[in-house]
Amino acid sequence: MKSLTKYPGQRQSFQLTKTEFSGKDHPRIGVLAIQGNYASHSQALIEAGAEPVEVRKPSQLAGLDGLILPGGESTTMLRFLEKHLFFEVLQEFCSKKPIFGTCAGAILLAREVRNPAQRSLGVLDAVVERNAYGRQIDSTILTAETTLAGGPLEMVFIRAPRIVETGAGVDILALRDGFPALVKQGRIMAATFHPELSSDRRVHRLFVQIVTATASK
Ligand code: GLN
Numbered sequence: 219m220k221s222l223t224k225y226p227g228q229r230q231s232f233q234l235t236k237t238e239f240s241g242k243d244h245p246r247i248g249v250l251a252i253q254g255n256y257a258s259h260s261q262a263l264i265e266a267g268a269e270p271v272e273v274r275k276p277s278q279l280a281g282l283d284g285l286i287l288p289g290g291e292s293t294t295m296l297r298f299l300e301k302h303l304f305f306e307v308l309q310e311f312c313s314k315k316p317i318f319g320t321c322a323g324a325i326l327l328a329r330e331v332r333n334p335a336q337r338s339l340g341v342l343d344a345v346v347e348r349n350a351y352g353r354q355i356d357s358t359i360l361t362a363e364t365t366l367a368g369g370p371l372e373m374v375f376i377r378a379p380r381i382v383e384t385g386a387g388v389d390i391l392a393l394r395d396g397f398p399a400l401v402k403q404g405r406i407m408a409a410t411f412h413p414e415l416s417s418d419r420r421v422h423r424l425f426v427q428i429v430t431a432t433a434s435k
Pocket of ligand 1: 288290291292293320321323325343348349375376378379381
């Protein structure tokens with residue numbers, strides 16, 4: 219069902235996938251600190267048992283076990299990344315280490331970006347539509363069941379994108395209106411919402427687990 223084949227008038231249907239991990243604690247995880255909610259991500263990482271490191275230049279990626287690309291404005295972030303070979307260094311980092319993109323960060327990770335199209339890192343096998351919910355309902359808080367243990371999860375959406383296609387290697391952990399809101403493709407994670415703005419730390423804990431499991435391989 220997750221094939222990328224498209225039929226006129228018929229959209230891809232998505233199904234939830236279960237995920238479990240184990241690993242050791244306290245990895246060093248970078249948070250891209252150009253713009254957006256990076257401070258809340260750093261706090262969330264501390265609460266999830268990791269050591270956050272604010273990243274403002276490519277050299278600061280060295281020695282990190284993973285990285286979060288926060289929400290904000292993907293075009294602004296992209297413009298910044300396109301200076302000083304940051305984009306290329308980040309692409310190289312993404313090819314080896316765990317990376318978690320939230321909202322604008324998810325847009326930066328996608329294989330293809332629409333509405334409008336823009337350059338992306340292309341490490342997540344997904345097509346993402348920016349600002350998919352229009353102006354009136356551009357920001358909303360929903361609570362829904364996910365594949366994470368522990369009951370329904372609060373999801374804060376702010377001018378959220380929508381994941382409209384995913385490849386076969388992408389696990390879907392949460393949905394909004396039938397479209398993936400939280401996905402995982404090996405060591406890559408993406409959320410169309412802002413987990414750092416809720417008090418529930420299950421999403422960050424999952425990423426920390428992916429990072430520790432990858433680091434101990
Ligand atoms: N609408 C923003 C974009 O397209 C993303 C919004 C967000 O990160 N909260 O980049």
